[in-house]
Amino acid sequence: MKIKILVLTIFYFIGSFNLSYAANSEKVDQISKNLRCLICQGQSVYDSQSDFALSMKILIQNKIDEGKNDEQIYDFLKSKYGEWIVYDPEINKNTVLLWVLPLILFVFGGILILRKVSIK
Amino acid sequence: MLNQIGNYSLYIALLSSIIIIIQSPILLNRNNINISGRIFSLISIQSLMIIISFFALIIGFIISDFSNETVYNNSHTSKPFFYKISGTWGNHEGSLLLWLLVLSIFLLIFTITSKNLSNKYRILTLFFQEIIILGFLLFILFTSNPFMSLFPIPNEGSGLNPILQDPALAIHPPILYLGYVGTSIIFSSSLAALISGSVNKSWAKHIKNWVLVSWIFLSIGILLGSIWAYYELGWGGFWFWDPVENVSLMPWFCLTALFHTILILEKREMFHSWAVILSITTFSLSMSGTFLVRSGILNSIHTFANDPSRGVFILCFLFILITLSIFIYFFYQNKIKNNFTKTHIVSKETAVLVNNLFMMFFLSVVLIGTVYPIFLEVVNNDKISVGPPFYHKLIVPFLIPFLIFMAIGPNLNWIKDKTNKINLQQLLFFILSIIISFIFLKRVGISYLFSLPLFIASFFLFFITIKDFSVKKTNLSQKISHFGFSLFILSVLVNGVLAKEYSSNMKVGDERKFLNKTIKFESLKVNESKNYQSLEANFKISDKNNSINLKPEVRVYDQPQTITSEADIKSTLYSDNFLVFNILKNDGFYNVRYQIKPFMIWIWISIILISFGGILSIVKKNG
Numbered sequence: 001m002k003i004k005i006l007v008l009t010i011f012y013f014i015g016s017f018n019l020s021y022a023a024n025s026e027k028v029d030q031i032s033k034n035l036r037c038l039i040c041q042g043q044s045v046y047d048s049q050s051d052f053a054l055s056m057k058i059l060i061q062n063k064i065d066e067g068k069n070d071e072q073i074y075d076f077l078k079s080k081y082g083e084w085i086v087y088d089p090e091i092n093k094n095t096v097l098l099w100v101l102p103l104i105l106f107v108f109g110g111i112l113i114l115r116k117v118s119i120k
Numbered sequence: 121m122l123n124q125i126g127n128y129s130l131y132i133a134l135l136s137s138i139i140i141i142i143q144s145p146i147l148l149n150r151n152n153i154n155i156s157g158r159i160f161s162l163i164s165i166q167s168l169m170i171i172i173s174f175f176a177l178i179i180g181f182i183i184s185d186f187s188n189e190t191v192y193n194n195s196h197t198s199k200p201f202f203y204k205i206s207g208t209w210g211n212h213e214g215s216l217l218l219w220l221l222v223l224s225i226f227l228l229i230f231t232i233t234s235k236n237l238s239n240k241y242r243i244l245t246l247f248f249q250e251i252i253i254l255g256f257l258l259f260i261l262f263t264s265n266p267f268m269s270l271f272p273i274p275n276e277g278s279g280l281n282p283i284l285q286d287p288a289l290a291i292h293p294p295i296l297y298l299g300y301v302g303t304s305i306i307f308s309s310s311l312a313a314l315i316s317g318s319v320n321k322s323w324a325k326h327i328k329n330w331v332l333v334s335w336i337f338l339s340i341g342i343l344l345g346s347i348w349a350y351y352e353l354g355w356g357g358f359w360f361w362d363p364v365e366n367v368s369l370m371p372w373f374c375l376t377a378l379f380h381t382i383l384i385l386e387k388r389e390m391f392h393s394w395a396v397i398l399s400i401t402t403f404s405l406s407m408s409g410t411f412l413v414r415s416g417i418l419n420s421i422h423t424f425a426n427d428p429s430r431g432v433f434i435l436c437f438l439f440i441l442i443t444l445s446i447f448i449y450f451f452y453q454n455k456i457k458n459n460f461t462k463t464h465i466v467s468k469e470t471a472v473l474v475n476n477l478f479m480m481f482f483l484s485v486v487l488i489g490t491v492y493p494i495f496l497e498v499v500n501n502d503k504i505s506v507g508p509p510f511y512h513k514l515i516v517p518f519l520i521p522f523l524i525f526m527a528i529g530p531n532l533n534w535i536k537d538k539t540n541k542i543n544l545q546q547l548l549f550f551i552l553s554i555i556i557s558f559i560f561l562k563r564v565g566i567s568y569l570f571s572l573p574l575f576i577a578s579f580f581l582f583f584i585t586i587k588d589f590s591v592k593k594t595n596l597s598q599k600i601s602h603f604g605f606s607l608f609i610l611s612v613l614v615n616g617v618l619a620k621e622y623s624s625n626m627k628v629g630d631e632r633k634f635l636n637k638t639i640k641f642e643s644l645k646v647n648e649s650k651n652y653q654s655l656e657a658n659f660k661i662s663d664k665n666n667s668i669n670l671k672p673e674v675r676v677y678d679q680p681q682t683i684t685s686e687a688d689i690k691s692t693l694y695s696d697n698f699l700v701f702n703i704l705k706n707d708g709f710y711n712v713r714y715q716i717k718p719f720m721i722w723i724w725i726s727i728i729l730i731s732f733g734g735i736l737s738i739v740k741k742n743g
Contacts, residue, residue, distance in 0.1 A: 029621075036505045044507070047355040049702045049711060087507025094502055098492045102484045102514055109477045117470050118462040 028060050031073060034087050044087065123188055126176040126267035129169035130257065133224070136166040137254040144247040148240060159246065163231055166253070167224045174208075174221045177266050181208050186277055189268040190214060196279040198651040198678075206290030207280045212430070213266035215293055219410070220256045222301040227253070230305055230330075237326060244312030245305070252304050255437045263430045282652065282677035282684050288348040296341030296368060300406040302334025303371060306378070307403030310396045311448055317455040319396060324386035327399075329738060331382055334402075335375040336734040342368050343727045351687050356621070356698050356715045358723065361511045366490045367409035370483055374402040377479035380472045388534065390469060392456045394476075400445045405487075407438050412490075464536040471529030478522045485514045516574065523577035523609065527584040530602065531591070546584065553579035564617055571617070578613055581606040597740065601733025608726035611719045618718040627708040637663045639714055652677040654686075657701055657710070670699040696720035 032046035037053045045053045063073045077085055089095045140162050147159065177190070181204045186192045194211040195204060209218045227249045234242050260266070283289075306327060313323045345365065350358040359365060378398040385395050411434040463469035489506045496502050528546065557575035585603040622634040631640045640660040647654045655674045660667055673686040687700035695718040702711040 029623075034507070034509060036507070043355075047353075047357075049704075082503060084503040084505055087505050088509035088513075089504045089506055094496060094500070095492075095504060098488060098506065098510075099514070101488050102481060105484045106477070106481045106518070109480055113470070113473045113477060116462060116473070117465045119465050 027064055027070075028057055031060050031070060032057055034074075035077065036085050036087060038081060038085060122176045122180045122185055123267040123269050126173040126180075127265070129173040129176070130261055130267075133166045133169040133173075134254070134257045134261065136162045136169070137250050137257060140166075140250045141247060141254065144243050144250070147243050159243075160231060163224075163228055163246070167228045170217075170221050170224045173267070174217055177214060177217060178205060178208050181205060184277060186275070187270050187273045188266075189270050190266045192270055192274055192277045194280050195277040196651065197276060199280060199285070200650060202287075203280060203285045203290065206284075209293050210280055210284045210290075213260070213264045215297070216256065216260050216264055217266050218294060218297055219301060220253065220260060222297050223249070223253050223256060223304060226301060226305050230309075234326065237322075238316060238318060240316040241309070241312050241318050241323075244315055245309045248308035248311050249304060252308070252441070255441075259430075259433050259437065263433050279651075279677070279680045281680070282675065282682045283352055285677075286348060286352055288344045289352070292341060292344040292348060295337055295344060299334050299336075299338030299341050300371065300409065302330055302337060303375065303399075303403040303406045305330050306334065306399045307445070310399035311445060314396055314448060314452045314455065317452075319385075319392045319456050321386055321389055324382050324395070328379070328382050328386065329741070331375060331379050332734050332738050335372070335379060336731050336738075338368065338372050338375060339727060339731040339734070342372065343724065343731070346727075347724060350720075351689055352684070356619075356687070356700070356713070356717065361489070361508045363490050364413050366486045367412050370486055370490075371402050371405040371409065373479045373483040373486070374398060374405055377476045377483075378402055380475050384469055384472050388469060389457070390463070391473075393453065396449065396456070400442075400449070404438065404442050404445075407434070407441065411435055411438055466532060467536050468529070468532045468534050471525065471532050474525050475529065478518065478525070481518060482515060485511060489514075519609070520573050520577045523581045523606075526602065526605070527581040530588070530598065531584075545587070549583040549587065550576075550580050553577075553583060571613075575613060578606065578609045582610050595737070595740075597733045597737035599733075600736060601730050604726045604729030604731075604733060607722060607729065611722035611726055614719050615717055615723065620716045621713065622715070623711070623713045625704060625709045626712045627710065634714065635716075637661055639712070641710075641712065642669075647673075655703075659699055659712070659714075661697060661699075661714070668697060670697060672700050674701065674703055691721050693721060694718060 029046055032053075033044050035045040035056065037043045037045045037048040037050060037056075039050055039052045040048045043053075045056045047053075060073060063076065068076070074086060083089065089098065091099050140159060143159065177188075179185075180188045180191045181195050182201070184191065184195055184197045184204070190211060190213045194214075195207050199207065208214045227246065230245065230249070231242070234245075309323070309327055309330070310319070313319045313327075342365075345368065346358040349360065349365075350356070378395065381391050381395045381398060384390050385392065411431060463473075489510055493504050493506055496504060531543075531546075553576045556579050557572055561572055561575060585599065585606045588599050588602070620635060622632070622639070624632055626632065626639075626641045628641050628644050631638060633639075638661070640662070642658045642660050644655060644657050647656055652675045654676070656671055657673070659670045659672070661670060662668075668690050670688040670690060672688040675684045675686060676682075677684065683703070685700050685702055687698055689699075690697045695716055698715040698717055698720075700713050702713075704711050
């Protein structure tokens with residue numbers, strides 16, 4: 001039971017924190033912040049003024065006007081440009097370690113500490 | 121001429137390094153003498169030679185001596201004097217020479233300040249430090265020599281990347297390097313202490329200063345980099361989770377953990393092995409940082425040098441050092457005192473362990489996030505990007521318990537605290553935090569209700585750290601640093617939630633409404649400067665009560681031809697007004713981005729406070 005609650009709480013937190021992203025109400029901004037500008041050096045589409053980024057923003061705007069939701073837009077972009085374009089890698093067999101490894105380390109470290117302390 | 125001076129002095133330094141490395145084992149067997157005058161003078165000569173070569177390079181930059189390839193590639197006669205000097209370390213070769221300079225000067229300082237410590241420990245530290253110096257000397261001389269001659273001598277240089285022509289960024293590398301390189305002494309001395317069986321109280325006491333010094337420089341170095349990114353990159357952010365930024369953050373987490381561990385080692389003679397492991401890790405991370413930045417492996421805006429063969433050298437060197445330290449660790453591990461007793465779950469010792477756990481977790485998130493894409497690409501050619509959303513999702517949920525532990529931990533007693541005592545004061549502050557967070561988020565908008573736990577934890581830490589100033593038990597430097605940290609978290613959160621941004625395409629004369637403000641594009645003029653032309657815009661931001669003028673620029677540098685946007689920022693204690701504009705292709709229109717960033721200045725102030733706590737701790741102890 002305890003574990004169930006813990007897991008639920010963790011998922012609740014992971015799912016709900018997107019602080020700096022929530023700050024902007026504009027949907028295009030929100031999506032373009034999560035996209036890499038492919039022709040720039042380490043800039044997001046949102047931050048870049050390159051032709052690529054500008055046309056990308058128009059593309060996103062068009063997709064929103066067509067009534068596509070976030071998921072559909074990301075999927076479309078990923079199929080067109082590859083996984084590389086999104087800053088938020090989804091969990092699949094390639095990235096499962098990326099997401100899980102730090103958590104495993106944390107649990108492992110926690111166990112080590114618990115073994116070194118006495119409760120009484 | 122300067123090239124020869126630089127080259128020869130580096131070779132002499134190389135020679136001294138080799139002599140010291142050969143002589144150290146011989147001296148080790150003579151326990152009765154202090155470090156002989158001979159070794160000391162060799163170290164002095166080495167430092168002197170490296171200083172001379174460094175000055176030779178600076179002079180080369182100042183007088184624009186284009187017979188030097190490095191100067192030719194990175195300087196220009198029309199560059200302002202200040203940036204001619206900073207150009208010395210604004211490039212690959214020069215920045216490595218700076219690394220080397222700091223390495224040797226730190227070793228000299230170590231030798232002078234460690235006179236009352238055991239001979240064996242000092243010589244061993246010297247030995248390991250000289251291995252690092254030797255590695256860097258070889259690296260510089262054979263892959264990145266800053267003193268290559270050019271013939272025929274060109275008339276003009278090709279200039280320094282204009283985004284590097286900035287006061288904050290001019291001093292950012294030296295400060296950061298002082299932090300990075302400081303960890304080399306920690307590394308060498310921890311190995312020396314391990315071998316000489318002196319990982320104990322007095323070692324902790326001695327190395328604590330070095331940990332603090334590195335930590336302070338690293339903190340300030342990161343701060344300068346962030347400030348620069350804030351106003352120069354023109355995005356209004358100060359941290360992008362860019363690989364090169366991450367690389368400086370990793371040793372910071374490690375040093376923070378190490379510092380807390382060293383305190384326990386000093387006071388309670390515990391966690392010996394862990395302190396040594398952290399010391400080795402910290403330096404390995406600093407070295408990897410240099411490797412990742414300098415090899416061009418990372419896809420990052422900061423990567424100015426791209427040469428894989430250099431990367432391979434650093435990688436091999438790093439591999440040798442890490443393997444060596446792992447061997448030494450396992451070979452001499454049994455020399456470490458093992459008087460381990462279990463600590464009580466509610467005690468300061470446990471609190472430090474918990475601090476370390478979180479630091480290691482944050483470190484692992486950043487480390488894995490930074491290197492995972494590289495490995496994935498090598499292994500199966502898949503390219504993925506790991507950006508801000510990844511770091512936020514993994515770090516933020518853990519930040520909540522971390523902040524609460526940080527509030528409670530420092531108030532615990534050593535060995536064992538009374539568990540049955542419910543701390544009424546803390547409970548009161550916790551309830552207060554809940555109320556304040558709730559009201560605050562309610563006013564901002566209900567959609568942020570999910571952030572409630574995070575705000576509660578930060579306010580809680582904030583109140584507790586303020587309250588702690590009235591408690592006599594802990595020392596002042598700790599209070600200041602911890603308070604600075606709570607202020608930092610709170611400012612970042614409030615800034616993140618309350619920041620407002622407006623972006624639009626405007627031409628001169630246009631007026632736009634944003635919130636209760638009017639943004640007017642008043643005028644545009646062209647300025648001529650020594651090495652660039654600039655387009656200076658004048659915007660008037662006004663609301664009912666007052667108005668401010670913001671004058672951002674777009675600069676066109678001629679050497680090399682580059683366009684940069686210079687944001688104009690008006691800071692007050694409450695918020696920053698940030699405006700930046702860019703040239704668009706269609707005539708007459710400019711992309712204008714205006715941001716209101718509340719409490720921005722407190723982010724900087726809080727980091728200064730955090731570092732100041734460290735400085736105070738050093739001054740107090742030695743004063």
